[in-house]
Amino acid sequence: MLDKFVNIDRRIIFVLVAIAVIVSLLLTFRLPIPPTPPVLSIYNTIEDLPPDSHVLIAFDYDPAAMEELQPMAVALLHHLYSKDLKVIGLTLWPGGTGLAEQALVTLAGEYNKKSGEDFVFLGYKPGVASLIINMGENLHTAFPTDFYGNDTQTLPALRGVHSLKDIDYVIDLAAGASAETWIAFGKEKYKFDMAVGCTAVIGPDLYPFLDSRQINGLMAGLKGAAEYEVLVGFQANAVEGMRPQSVTHALVVVFIIFSNAVFFASGGWRTTRKRLGGAGR
Amino acid sequence: MTFLRRTIPLAICFVLGITIAFQYYVPNQHSSAFLELMTRWDKIIAGFAVFIGAYSLFHLHFSRIKFKAAGWGYSIFVFIGAGIMLFFGFYNEGEGLLADKQEGSMFDWLYIYVQVPAGATIFSILAFFMASAAYRTFRARTVESALLLVAAIIVMLGRVPLGALISPYLPLAADWIMSVPNLAAKRGILLGVSLGAIATSIKIIFGIERQYLGGGD
Numbered sequence: 001m002l003d004k005f006v007n008i009d010r011r012i013i014f015v016l017v018a019i020a021v022i023v024s025l026l027l028t029f030r031l032p033i034p035p036t037p038p039v040l041s042i043y044n045t046i047e048d049l050p051p052d053s054h055v056l057i058a059f060d061y062d063p064a065a066m067e068e069l070q071p072m073a074v075a076l077l078h079h080l081y082s083k084d085l086k087v088i089g090l091t092l093w094p095g096g097t098g099l100a101e102q103a104l105v106t107l108a109g110e111y112n113k114k115s116g117e118d119f120v121f122l123g124y125k126p127g128v129a130s131l132i133i134n135m136g137e138n139l140h141t142a143f144p145t146d147f148y149g150n151d152t153q154t155l156p157a158l159r160g161v162h163s164l165k166d167i168d169y170v171i172d173l174a175a176g177a178s179a180e181t182w183i184a185f186g187k188e189k190y191k192f193d194m195a196v197g198c199t200a201v202i203g204p205d206l207y208p209f210l211d212s213r214q215i216n217g218l219m220a221g222l223k224g225a226a227e228y229e230v231l232v233g234f235q236a237n238a239v240e241g242m243r244p245q246s247v248t249h250a251l252v253v254v255f256i257i258f259s260n261a262v263f264f265a266s267g268g269w270r271t272t273r274k275r276l277g278g279a280g281r
Numbered sequence: 282m283t284f285l286r287r288t289i290p291l292a293i294c295f296v297l298g299i300t301i302a303f304q305y306y307v308p309n310q311h312s313s314a315f316l317e318l319m320t321r322w323d324k325i326i327a328g329f330a331v332f333i334g335a336y337s338l339f340h341l342h343f344s345r346i347k348f349k350a351a352g353w354g355y356s357i358f359v360f361i362g363a364g365i366m367l368f369f370g371f372y373n374e375g376e377g378l379l380a381d382k383q384e385g386s387m388f389d390w391l392y393i394y395v396q397v398p399a400g401a402t403i404f405s406i407l408a409f410f411m412a413s414a415a416y417r418t419f420r421a422r423t424v425e426s427a428l429l430l431v432a433a434i435i436v437m438l439g440r441v442p443l444g445a446l447i448s449p450y451l452p453l454a455a456d457w458i459m460s461v462p463n464l465a466a467k468r469g470i471l472l473g474v475s476l477g478a479i480a481t482s483i484k485i486i487f488g489i490e491r492q493y494l495g496g497g498d
Contacts, residue, residue: 013412066401126331133320137314189305207464247443260421
């Protein structure tokens with residue numbers, strides 16, 4: 001009998017997860033989302049920037065990671081545009097161009113910001129580390145034109161910006177290893193303030209950089225995005241996503257506890273101990 | 282042929298490797314201009330790598346279709362998807378390849394309404410597989426796996442708002458796990474990987490490691 005629970009059909013688990021997600025999306029209940037210090041640090045840094053400061057957002061993700069990173073981008077842009085800061089957008093991922101443009105342009109419309117004057121979208125260029133170094137030496141040779149073909153030398157949004165050294169704050173929204181590349185080849189060489197927003201899966205990899213203060217803030221996963229949405233007073237997809245995410249996490253914990261209880265009750269641990277003992281442990 | 286295929290690439294690698302490494306320590310206008318030039322060349326080479334990637338992808342899937350490998354039907358969709366996107370990208374709402382990208386094009390529509398939801402769907406399927414894997418494999422078989430299991434439960438609950446409702450100590454415990462044991466382990470791995478990368482780079486610059494030339498040595 002217990003063996004049935006040990007080797008449960010995975011489709012049953014899939015159905016339970018689906019029910020948990022759907023029900024938590026349909027029901028409305030509020031969960032506390034207090035901002036954690038690494039997220040608060042990003043918010044405070046942006047708050048302290050004077051108007052017309054330059055903030056660069058690297059949209060280094062593609063549609064696969066958009067559910068976590070696009071809400072971060074949107075919440076950040078709400079904050080940046082409302083503070084009248086000059087936003088510079090680019091992506092090191094070819095698949096991220098459309099998402100970056102969508103976020104920059106849609107939010108710009110809400111705040112009456114104009115392309116080229118209040119924000120600039122540089123688009124995608126290959127090279128990753130080389131591109132970052134190139135921007136560190138001369139942003140205009142790295143991107144002679146913006147995404148729409150305008151000469152970057154003449155854009156009012158880039159007035160006073162010759163290289164990455166002139167950027168007041170860089171935020172990398174990363175779905176891969178781009179954050180490490182920005183830190184190693186950009187931040188360390190050209191000495192600008194930097195923060196990272198990333199998927200939950202790579203969040204743990206970035207704690208050493210946070211501890212060494214190579215980045216002054218970190219938003220990890222949908223939770224990080226939700227915290228930022230709460231801070232800027234724009235509660236949207238990330239805050240909404242906290243309900244299904246919380247319930248699914250709780251369900252997975254229940255699965256783990258239940259499967260271990262069944263495992264021990266069925267005597268599976270004895271077999272394991274014998275096997276490990278036989279292997280010379 | 283050995284001179285062209287081996288000696289010249291090794292010489293270029295050695296000279297540029299040493300020059301770029303020393304450039305970092307030379308705060309000079311000419312040094313900076315040289316670095317900028319090199320990065321621009323590197324970006325051009327990276328652009329060509331896209332063609333190699335595309336060729337490799339199409340070659341692999343063409344072979345799968347040709348030899349009727351398992352799941353070869355999916356490979357057809359690679360060609361259909363790439364073909365459709367390439368067509369509308371080049372068509373550019375009738376303006377052609379050389380004109381600036383047109384707004385609201387079919388290419389944009391396919392990106393927003395096909396690629397974006399498809400990518401997000403594939404990523405979201407992970408939640409189902411992770412739940413299934415957690416149930417089937419996350420067992421306290423040994424002391425080490427029991428420790429890992431307890432840490433995982435604390436982090437899973439502590440990193441979502443529900444954890445704070447269960448106990449105010451859960452987020453604190455999760456933060457401690459992330460900021461102390463996790464950080465220590467990650468920093469160790471990072472240092473090891475970085476030292477390995479430096480060692481490999483030195484071997485490549487001095488021609489000890491030559492596998493990048495192809496054919497081994």
